[in-house]
Amino acid sequence: MNKTGKKIFINGNEAIAEAAIIAGCRFYAGYPITPQNQIPEYMSWRMPEAGGVFIQAESELAAINMVFGASLTGTRAMTSSSSPGISLKQEGISYMAGCELPGVIVNMQRGGPGLGNIQGSQADYFQATKGGGHGDYRMPVLAPSTIPEAIEHVMTAFDLADMYRTPVMLLSDGILGQMMEAVEFPVYKSKKKLPEKDWILDGAKNRKPRSVFSLMMQNPTILEKHNYKLAEKYKKMETEVIHETYLAEDAEILVCAYGIMGRICRGAIDMARKEGVKAGLFRPVTVWPFASEVVSKLGKKAKKVLVVELNLGQMVEDIRLAVEDNKKISFFGKPGGAVATKEEIFAKIKELIK
Amino acid sequence: MKAVYTKPISLTETANSYCPGCGHGLVHRLVAEVIDELGVRERTIGIAPVGCAVFAYDYFNFDVTEAPHGRPPAVATAIKRCLPDRIVFTYQGDGDLASIGTNEIIHAANRGENITVIFINNAVYGMTGGQMAPTTLEGMKTTTTTKGRDVKVAGHPLRVSELLSSIEGAVYIERVTVIDPANVIKAKKAIKKAFQNQIDKKGFSFVEVLSPCPINWGLKPLDALKFIKEKMMEYFKLGVIKDSTNSKESK
Numbered sequence: 001m002n003k004t005g006k007k008i009f010i011n012g013n014e015a016i017a018e019a020a021i022i023a024g025c026r027f028y029a030g031y032p033i034t035p036q037n038q039i040p041e042y043m044s045w046r047m048p049e050a051g052g053v054f055i056q057a058e059s060e061l062a063a064i065n066m067v068f069g070a071s072l073t074g075t076r077a078m079t080s081s082s083s084p085g086i087s088l089k090q091e092g093i094s095y096m097a098g099c100e101l102p103g104v105i106v107n108m109q110r111g112g113p114g115l116g117n118i119q120g121s122q123a124d125y126f127q128a129t130k131g132g133g134h135g136d137y138r139m140p141v142l143a144p145s146t147i148p149e150a151i152e153h154v155m156t157a158f159d160l161a162d163m164y165r166t167p168v169m170l171l172s173d174g175i176l177g178q179m180m181e182a183v184e185f186p187v188y189k190s191k192k193k194l195p196e197k198d199w200i201l202d203g204a205k206n207r208k209p210r211s212v213f214s215l216m217m218q219n220p221t222i223l224e225k226h227n228y229k230l231a232e233k234y235k236k237m238e239t240e241v242i243h244e245t246y247l248a249e250d251a252e253i254l255v256c257a258y259g260i261m262g263r264i265c266r267g268a269i270d271m272a273r274k275e276g277v278k279a280g281l282f283r284p285v286t287v288w289p290f291a292s293e294v295v296s297k298l299g300k301k302a303k304k305v306l307v308v309e310l311n312l313g314q315m316v317e318d319i320r321l322a323v324e325d326n327k328k329i330s331f332f333g334k335p336g337g338a339v340a341t342k343e344e345i346f347a348k349i350k351e352l353i354k
Numbered sequence: 355m356k357a358v359y360t361k362p363i364s365l366t367e368t369a370n371s372y373c374p375g376c377g378h379g380l381v382h383r384l385v386a387e388v389i390d391e392l393g394v395r396e397r398t399i400g401i402a403p404v405g406c407a408v409f410a411y412d413y414f415n416f417d418v419t420e421a422p423h424g425r426p427p428a429v430a431t432a433i434k435r436c437l438p439d440r441i442v443f444t445y446q447g448d449g450d451l452a453s454i455g456t457n458e459i460i461h462a463a464n465r466g467e468n469i470t471v472i473f474i475n476n477a478v479y480g481m482t483g484g485q486m487a488p489t490t491l492e493g494m495k496t497t498t499t500t501k502g503r504d505v506k507v508a509g510h511p512l513r514v515s516e517l518l519s520s521i522e523g524a525v526y527i528e529r530v531t532v533i534d535p536a537n538v539i540k541a542k543k544a545i546k547k548a549f550q551n552q553i554d555k556k557g558f559s560f561v562e563v564l565s566p567c568p569i570n571w572g573l574k575p576l577d578a579l580k581f582i583k584e585k586m587m588e589y590f591k592l593g594v595i596k597d598s599t600n601s602k603e604s605k
Contacts, residue, residue: 053435058461065425069432072419095422201417203397203440211411213420
């Protein structure tokens with residue numbers, strides 16, 4: 001049943017699945033892993049209802065390679081998983097980048113390394129934004145902080161994927177996946193003028209045969225040329241920065257956080273402002289491309305910069321690169337699956353202004 | 355005058371990069387002839403493996419994609435599900451299909467995907483320079499079994515066709531070879547049936563081809579053919595391993 005335009009109470013995982021359907025996703029392959037199981041479960045009945053294909057794959061590898069195959073036919077395709085499963089998908093993501101195939105990968109992050117736990121986490125920031133798979137590639141990564149924003153950016157992800165012929169990741173976490181919010185599904189309309197898919201493989205009828213490949217062994221200049229072509233594309237992709245600031249213009253303490261922590265930090269900033277502390281928030285929505293210029297400007301104006309993440313400190317490196325003043329940058333992290341509360345963050349802010 | 359032997363339309367003009375005496379060129383030609391004869395070239399999508407046949411997209415004159423090592427059955431599954439009226443086949447070697455891709459081939463068969471699989475068994479990793487494959491015979495010398503495959507350490511050669519034959523979803527499995535004209539004719543017949551099954555929506559069809567790799571076996575081309583006949587065919591028996599084509603309803 002089409003949920004567009006109706007206000008419903010729904011959890012993050014199911015909302016992401018429904019948003020994908022609304023955005024025209026007609027192929028989904030996935031493998032069970034907590035805390036994202038509601039995505040394949042929802043897709044298993046909803047996708048056929050929408051006239052698409054659902055496959056419960058035999059492995060994460062098979063799932064991402066099925067997305068590779070579906071994408072080849074011009075079908076909007078998605079897979080989802082959580083951290084350990086996303087590690088397994090890196091092979092396919094690298095091939096999709098090399099073969100220039102669009103597709104959406106959802107990571108509802110859980111604790112790591114290894115099996116970690118099934119609590120929400122932000123420990124896959126490096127993996128998502130700095131490569132993950134082998135080879136010299138870039139991939140847009142969107143990190144929503146609320147369920148309505150997740151819905152919006154699943155749609156953004158499909159558009160970016162088709163616009164640039166690239167895999168795109170929705171980097172969320174188990175908290176957002178499991179929590180419920182009242183949302184209204186928007187009508188999907190692409191914000192971009194998307195290029196025609198004149199590269200798909202659907203049989204060479206009335207045209208020359210096409211091939212899709214990433215192997216360029218004949219001589220080194222061919223791969224070099226291909227990689228320079230990709231680099232040009234990455235440069236264009238870098239313009240697709242999305243970020244949000246909150247009371248950041250006059251902030252003396254600039255708090256930087258993304259995803260679920262971005263939302264919680266807002267609460268801490270409200271507490272600080274009530275006590276007359278000029279705190280503000282910088283929240284990247286795309287964690288690649290990264291709004292370096294914005295944070296650079298805000299960070300240089302602020303007296304202190306506090307980076308808050310559910311890990312041991314990963315985005316903090318991008319903040320350091322942008323702000324270029326290590327002395328004023330502090331980090332507060334929770335690497336075990338517990339969520340930092342607004343009270344804890346507020347206490348940290350107060351510590352910094354002492 | 356009537357031409358009795360021409361290049362199939364489904365092959366390009368590109369000269370292939372296969373070694374002297376290699377079986378790949380022959381099998382490519384058989385696949386191309388069958389696709390021509392069935393009149394499906396314009397709706398065929400092939401999936402090339404990682405290995406010697408990785409460049410198949412240069413040699414086949416229809417749509418072809420690369421796939422990560424061992425994953426062609428997963429890629430083929432998605433293509434066929436999205437475009438059910440296209441003819442989708444994978445062309446895979448023994449490293450690709452029988453080692454790194456065992457999971458994908460077993461589950462594609464088990465789902466009964468309506469695809470065709472051409473499996474080249476030459477008992478060795480060819481492109482990487484002749485390491486032991488799962489199909490390497492006992493005692494056979496390779497660059498990673500310099501004293502010959504010791505089954506106590508490396509296990510016995512894997513009979514993939516027999517393994518797949520226990521799977522309900524696989525409807526047709528045949529093992530053939532290309533060592534002489536009579537066998538080439540049989541191989542073509544099997545490949546044609548495996549494609550015809552797909553056209554008829556019969557389900558998962560699989561042809562294993564015992565194929566020579568003289569360079570990596572360290573044998574002259576003729577001796578390589580003799581090796582298949584005397585050694586490989588002893589262990590990997592030719593023939594129809596499973597055929598439930600006629601008992602299967604179209605799906």
